[in-house]
Amino acid sequence: MGLILYGRILSPFLARCVIAANAKGVAVDVQVPKGGIKTPEFLKLNPLGLMPVLKDGRTVLYESAAIVAYLDAKSRKNPLRPKTPKAVVQAGLPAAVTDNYVQGPAADLFRLKRGTAKNPVDPKAAGAALMKGLDVLEQTLAKGKYAGGAKISVADCYIPPALVFATHTAAIFALGDIFAGRPKLAKYWKGIQKDKAVKPVVDAMNAMMADALAGRLPPLY
Amino acid sequence: MIVYGSIFSPYCARVALAARHKGIKHTFAPPVGGGYKSPEFLKMNPLGKVPTMKDGKTVVFESAVIVDYIEAKSKKKSLYPKNAKDAASARMIGAVAGDYVHNTVSKLFAQMGPDRDQKAVEAVAAELAKYLDIAEKVIAAKPYAAGAKFTIADVFALPSLAFMELFVPLFGIVNPIGGRKKLARYMAKAKKDKLMGGVLKDMEDGFRAWQKSRGL
Numbered sequence: 001m002g003l004i005l006y007g008r009i010l011s012p013f014l015a016r017c018v019i020a021a022n023a024k025g026v027a028v029d030v031q032v033p034k035g036g037i038k039t040p041e042f043l044k045l046n047p048l049g050l051m052p053v054l055k056d057g058r059t060v061l062y063e064s065a066a067i068v069a070y071l072d073a074k075s076r077k078n079p080l081r082p083k084t085p086k087a088v089v090q091a092g093l094p095a096a097v098t099d100n101y102v103q104g105p106a107a108d109l110f111r112l113k114r115g116t117a118k119n120p121v122d123p124k125a126a127g128a129a130l131m132k133g134l135d136v137l138e139q140t141l142a143k144g145k146y147a148g149g150a151k152i153s154v155a156d157c158y159i160p161p162a163l164v165f166a167t168h169t170a171a172i173f174a175l176g177d178i179f180a181g182r183p184k185l186a187k188y189w190k191g192i193q194k195d196k197a198v199k200p201v202v203d204a205m206n207a208m209m210a211d212a213l214a215g216r217l218p219p220l221y
Numbered sequence: 222m223i224v225y226g227s228i229f230s231p232y233c234a235r236v237a238l239a240a241r242h243k244g245i246k247h248t249f250a251p252p253v254g255g256g257y258k259s260p261e262f263l264k265m266n267p268l269g270k271v272p273t274m275k276d277g278k279t280v281v282f283e284s285a286v287i288v289d290y291i292e293a294k295s296k297k298k299s300l301y302p303k304n305a306k307d308a309a310s311a312r313m314i315g316a317v318a319g320d321y322v323h324n325t326v327s328k329l330f331a332q333m334g335p336d337r338d339q340k341a342v343e344a345v346a347a348e349l350a351k352y353l354d355i356a357e358k359v360i361a362a363k364p365y366a367a368g369a370k371f372t373i374a375d376v377f378a379l380p381s382l383a384f385m386e387l388f389v390p391l392f393g394i395v396n397p398i399g400g401r402k403k404l405a406r407y408m409a410k411a412k413k414d415k416l417m418g419g420v421l422k423d424m425e426d427g428f429r430a431w432q433k434s435r436g437l
């Protein structure tokens with residue numbers, strides 16, 4: 001039986017796992033859990049009630065960082081975590097900045113627009129936080145084709161899904177062109193969307209994002 | 222290696238645990254330029270946060286990245302179990318007992334002033350109980366967080382749990398671990414462990430000094 005990822009590609013946490021799987025040449029089947037992610041059945045898989053969850057035979061894992069690391073060990077192709085201290089940082093830093101300072105505010109703005117925010121979101125503060133996060137991301141990006149340099153890494157799993165959210169929410173909330181004044185990010189985004197591992201994920205996210213914003217996609221929670 | 226920050230910050234304590242475990246010499250120092258947002262410090266870390274690490278010419282920020290840098294610096298005493306599934310589990314345990322617990326606890330920073338919102342404190346206590354229940358389920362405590370060896374799970378879990386025990390009583394949340402047996406055993410064993418006990422002691426000393434300076 002093949003690997004199953006429970007959740008939906010619109011979840012940037014799930015999307016980063018799919019990019020990782022694609023880069024590794026590992027087949028994963030994304031399945032929407034029946035009844036959503038708060039059912040007793042789903043909570044048995046992940047007591048946090050969050051997507052993604054990976055099922056590989058009897059192995060069940062949650063938390064995208066753990067899943068990406070697990071997928072990385074599944075094949076020898078394209079190691080996603082470099083080994084030398086310098087390269088570890090070059091890949092790890094843009095990934096961490098995206099995770100902690102870009103994706104969060106972008107997702108907050110998206111939920112505000114969609115009407116699924118659990119806590120109050122101040123659009124001004126979230127917009128400013130997003131711009132700040134993007135500035136720091138710009139500073140940490142490597143110059144090569146990939147975020148960590150010449151090779152695909154964990155950073156390229158994390159950044160594109162967050163940028164899908166950032167580009168859409170920047171347009172909705174009139175935050176301006178997020179690539180203006182961020183030349184490395186602009187070049188990166190242009191190039192990475194053509195990558196074999198990334199393109200199908202970004203395309204699927206964009207399509208689902210449109211459905212979600214049009215009210216055609218009921219949330220799973 | 223210089224680590225800017227104070228060891229009682231759980232993010233900084235992660236770095237202390239990893240570095241001490243791997244036997245990497247380091248000293249803690251206050252941010253250069255007189256504060257987190259000084260121009261000198263912002264040059265090192267545009268986020269203006271601690272921990273920020275300097276090793277020769279290399280500057281690294283974000284605790285998880287610093288920990289990975291330390292891991293990569295020397296091959297001995299790896300923080301990650303060899304088996305991929307065990308390594309992933311260790312990360313999961315670290316996320317639940319570390320990130321989810323601390324993200325909840327840190328909501329209390331907004332309640333330090335005189336106009337404390339008791340309802341908000343109660344909401345944090347309830348959320349914390351929920352995550353501690355999940356941590357209780359996933360932690361191994363045999364005696365380490367992921368099993369018989371010190372791993373990345375301890376690097377994330379211990380600082381958050383330790384900071385929680387020091388900080389939440391200030392808000393009337395006493396004995397947060399309560400009757401959760403594995404978590405209680407984990408913390409009791411950690412106090413006696415040379416590495417973990419040493420970091421716990423330093424966190425407590427740092428925390429008490431901070432508490433006093435803030436008049437809390």
Ligand SMILES: N[C@@H](CCC(=O)N[C@@H](CS)C(=O)NCC(=O)O)C(=O)O
Binds near residue numbers: 052064
């Ligand atoms: N730290 C988790 C976060 C997962 C997460 O927050 N997933 C979101 C979807 S993007 C979710 O399931 N939200 C449901 C909820 O908040 O109830 C990871 O890295 O996997």
Ligand SMILES: N[C@@H](CCC(=O)N[C@@H](CS)C(=O)NCC(=O)O)C(=O)O
Binds near residue numbers: 232271284
């Ligand atoms: N994601 C960061 C979080 C670090 C963090 O929030 N540090 C706090 C101290 S515990 C800080 O520097 N706060 C100062 C500020 O945000 O202005 C990490 O893992 O290193």
